[in-house]
Amino acid sequence: MIDPNELADRRDGYVDLRSYAAIGDGRTVALIAHDGSIDWYPTPDLDSTPAFARLLDADGGGALELCPAESFTATRAYVDGTNVLATTYTTPSGTVQVTDSLNTGVAGRLPWGELARRIEGMTGNVPMRWAIRPGNCFQTASPWVQSTDHGAVLMVDGTALGVRGINEGEVTIEGQAISGTLTTAPGSRHLIAVISTHDEPLPLPDPQSVDAGIERTISNWQTWSREFSYDGPYADQVLRSALALKLLIHSPSGSIAAAATTSLPESRAGGKNWDYRYTWLRDTAYTLHALVRTGVREEVHAAVSWMLKNLRTQGRDLQVFTRLNGEIPEGTRTPDLPGWRGLGPVVDGNPAAGQLQLGVFGDLFDIVRLYVEAGHVLDPTTSRQLADLADLACDTWQQRDAGIWELPEERHYTTSKLGCWHALDSAVKLSEAGQLQRPAERWRAERDRIRDWVEEHCWSEDRQSYVWYPGSQELDASILLHAISGYERGPRMSSTIDALRNELGAGPLLYRYSGMQDEESTFVACAYWMVAALALVGRKEEARSQMDELLPLANDVGLLAEMIDADDRHEFMGNLPQGLSHLALITAALSLADDE
Structure with a gap:
């Protein structure tokens, strides 16, 4: 494992992705490196163009610096049960603690952004420096400093940034930045805070109230964590993953982002760079699958209601993903930025919009079935719409599609067919529970036809495995999801697990599908799906052993990216924090808990 302090080595202006911890307020997320630099902070929303994006552009992206x-050397941890970060810096002159918080209000999210950085002297006299340097918003704007009666305000692309401080030291305004220096002493307390709004007036709260907001935010997070009901194996890691998922829930709408970032490469070769600041029906389903079972209520209801409202506007044209506010994405652009460590391109938008992905039928019905099984009731409009969509799954399951991995080659992917199987199986159960007011005979019959088709066309006797698509001998790790869905937990799934391990395994990690060893890093969620599948087919000791190997591969504060390189350094690759990785961890732990 890499020494955490090595992660802050800014080669070419960038740090290792493992160096990032995340804080959030229910609307956006900030990423903080070991050296105290906030290199990613979009405002007001997670999918807004970021004024602070050194993560993707070391020279012009912008950052909030404090160290x-x-x-120095740095050690850090989240305050227990929170997404508030505490970092202790040790220097030749002494020690200092920095607490980073995206503050929340008395009644939840604040109507403005409030990023608070408290500095506390512990021992000795430590010189500190700080700077607020907005960037060029993906080359769409140039920051400027506006003088007001209440101090200097930074402006960039409609975003106003006010600086509030307590004992903030000697302040300098130079060019497009505001910076300062201060010296701590034992027991001293300082504050650097950035207040932000977009296309609206900028409030400048009293600095003491901002400082007090850190304690309120800690209390708010801890109250949420106490409501989180899971006391099974790996409880600490499950709670940390739930807190990471909570960062990705967009509280104004209830939608759930797939990840907090865009354009972080899936391998050192670059090229496979995607924007995940959208809400995927698939990822929402998997997230709710985890949260429903751990007693989370408010976020689950908000996400289900938001999703069903969007579906009503889409009708039969199901969208793979939307923006966090429900709007349909409008194309992509590739600004002329270097990308993390020069591994571009930087992508604003996602080209998967408009793809046919049959698996979304299973994702949708899985959400609704779990919601009902948790003790909730569907309204008549939703019931009618879902019955229509179940009929649509009956009519379309035989089509080629882009599959779960959003590939340009449309094929009869095995897991796409099984997504439709899962949708119809769930529709039958919902009908039997009285939640869909339509007879289930057609859904039951078509569900069974799908099973017959898959068993005839998608099983390889030679490989003793389900294959990626008919006529292929290649493998796809997403088949593991259908141990979780309940499609297959017998000998065929067990032997498929062995085939996947032999061809796609790299220690406890797993590549997505055949041939990816040469193109990208291992996909974290696949490894945790393997744990769940092993447990569900009865191979519990193997599942626990793999889980114990996987958990130390998170970074020092328990966060996971989309991918992990299979070499000895286990570098993070891809976007982060990645919701799919964290919810797969939770699903694996729940699967092991079910067997105890």
Whole structure:
């Protein structure tokens, strides 16, 4: 494992992706490196064009800097049960603690952004430096400093940034940045805070109220964590993953982002760079699958209601993903930025919009079935719409599609067919529970036809495995999801697990599908799906062993990216924090808990 302090080595202006911890307020997320630099902070929303994006552009992206002005080492951890980060810096002159918080209000999310950085002297006298340097918003704007009666305000692309401080030291306004220096002493307390709004007036709250907001935010997070009901194996890691997922829930709408970032490469070769600041029906389903079972109520209801409202506007034209506010994405652009460590391109938007992905039928019905099984009732309009969509799944399951991995080659992917099987199986159960007011005979019959088709065309006797698509001998790790869905938990799934391990395994990690060893890093969620599948087919000791190997591969604060390189350094690759990775961890732990 990499020494955490090595992660802050800014080669070419960038740090290792493992170096990032995340904080959030229910609307956006900020990423903080070991050296105290906030290299990613879009405002007001997670999918807004970021004024602070050093993550993708070391020279022009912008950052919020705070660290000792001399050599240091750093240790850090989240305050228990929160997404508030505490970092202790040790220098030749002494020690200092920095607490980073995206503050929340008395009644939830604040109507403005409030990023608070508290500095507390512990021992000695430590010189500190700080700076607020907005970037060029993906080359769409140039920051400027506006003088007001209440101090200097930074402006960039409709975003206003006010600086509030307590004992903030000597302040300098130069060019497009505001910076300062201060020196801590034992027991000293300082604050650097950035207040932000977009296309609206900028409030400048009293600095003492901002500082007090850190304690309120800690209390708010801890209250949420106490409501989180899971006391099974790996409880600490499950709670940390739930808190990471909570960061990705967009509280104004109830939607759930797939990840907090865009354009982080899936391998050192670059090229496979995607924007995941959208809400995927698939990822929403998997997230709710985890949260429903851990007693989370408010976020689950908000996400289900938001999703069903969007579906009513889409009708029979199901969208693979939407923006966090429900709007349909409008194309992509590739701004002329270097990308993390020069591994571009940087992508604003996602080209998967408009793809046919049959698996979304299973995702949708899985959400609704779990919601009903948790003790809730569908309204008549939703019931009628879902019955129509079940009929649509009956009519379309035989089509080629882009599959779960959103590939340009449309094929009869096995897991796409099984997504339709899962949708119809869930529709039958919902009908039997009185939640869909339509007879289930057609859905039951078509569900069974899908099973017959898959068993005839998608099973390889030679490989003793389900294959990626008919006529292929290649493998796809997403088949593991259908141990979780309940399609197959017998000998065929067990032997498929062995085939996947032999061809796609790299220690406890797993590549997505055949041939990916040469193109990208291992996909974290696949490895945790393997744990769940092993447990569900009765191979519990193997599942626990793999889980114990996987958990230490998170970073020092328990966060996971989309991918992990299979070499000895286990570098993070892809976007982060990645919701799919964290919810797969939770699903694996729940699968093991079910067997105890």
